[in-house]
Amino acid sequence: MAVRTGEPGSKGSGGISMLLVPGDAAGLSRSALKKMGWWCSDxxxxxLDNVRVPGRYLLGEEGGGFKMIMGNFNGERLSMSAMALGFAQACYDEALDWARQRKTFGAALVERQVIRHKLVDMQMRIASTQAWLDAVTARADAGEEKSGSADWIAQVCMLKNHATQTMQFCADQAVQILGGMGFMRGTKSERIYREVKVMMIGGGAEEIMKDLAARQLGL
Ligand SMILES: Cc1cc2nc3c(=O)[nH]c(=O)nc-3n(C[C@H](O)[C@H](O)[C@H](O)COP(=O)(O)OP(=O)(O)OC[C@H]3O[C@@H](n4cnc5c(N)ncnc54)[C@H](O)[C@@H]3O)c2cc1C
Structure with missing residues (x-):
């Protein structure tokens, strides 16, 4: 847990430390939250009611908790971008498969121009996300994640927004192509449609990503 260990009344990032708190610690209780998606994540x-842990449960340095959180963010945002891309591709694959199988008014859906255009619109976004992800990941491998270069951090923020927008667009288009089936539990696209918003909010919401990117770009 990130807890405040600074002087009473201390503000900002300085007084935050990381503490290991056992799940069965006396005074700690929890209740499940019902969610739109991410059902497998508890x-x-x-x-917390007067929970006490020994001083040796401190992770890292006292007061260094916020730095640890910050150190995790870029990697988390990069992996969320890759996840979003995978979800987008899964939606595309399911929609294409359905469009080839489903016949209406004597022809498969994929033979309709409007349906083919939806699939092309999905591919455009998937391809641009893939190319951007490859570029940002290559820069991470070349050392920019470690050095924390301002432009690289900005790229990660913008990529996370772009990738999750790609996922949102593809989930929406796939459910549309699947029609009533897309509204049914059991299709991948229905589930991915419910997973979209947490990807756009968690790990840094879109608006926060834009603000951070703007600062890193010196705007
Ligand atoms: C299922 C789930 C799992 C999560 N897991 C974790 C986890 O494991 N670890 C963890 O640390 N966090 C976790 N989170 C928290 C998540 O990171 C936050 O929900 C997210 O960062 C948004 O913060 P918030 O909910 O407090 O929204 P708020 O900060 O209240 O924001 C609400 C809205 O206002 C916008 N906004 C806020 N401030 C500004 C501003 N200054 N300018 C413009 N717009 C602004 C936001 O972008 C957002 O659209 C999880 C959240 C969910 C839903």
């Missing part, structure tokens, strides 16, 4: 409301 997000919960935690209540």
């Amino acid at each position: 997000t919960a409301h935690l209540r």
Whole structure:
């Protein structure tokens, strides 16, 4: 847990430390939260009532917790971009498969121009996300993640927004192509449609990503 260990009334990032708190610690209780998506991730409301842990449960340096959180963000945002791209591709694959199988008014959906255009619109976004992800990842491998270069951090922020928008667009188009089937539990696209918003909010919401990118770009 990130906890405030600074002087009473201390503000900002300086007084935050990382503490290991065992799940069965006396005074710690939790209740499950029901969510739109991410059902396999056990997000919960935690209540702490005079929970005490030994000083040796401190992770890293006292007061260094915020730095640890910040050090995790770029990698998290990069992996979320890759996840979003994978989800987008899964939507495309399912929609194409369906469009080839499903016949309406004597022809497969894929034979309709409007449906083919939707698939091309999805591919355009998937291809641009893939190319950008490859470029940003190559720069990370070349050392920019470690050095934390301002332009690279800006690229990660913008990429996360672009990739999650690609996922949102592809989930929406896939559900549309699947029609009523896209609204049914059991199709991938229906599930991915419900996973979109947390990808656009978690790990840094879109608006925050834009603000951070603007600062890193010196705007
Ligand atoms: C399922 C789930 C799992 C999560 N898991 C984790 C986790 O494991 N670890 C963790 O640390 N966090 C986790 N989070 C928290 C997540 O990172 C936050 O929900 C997210 O950063 C947004 O913060 P918030 O919910 O407080 O929204 P708020 O900060 O209240 O923001 C609400 C809206 O206002 C916008 N906004 C806020 N401030 C500004 C501003 N200054 N200017 C313009 N717009 C602004 C935001 O972009 C957003 O659109 C999880 C969230 C969810 C839903």
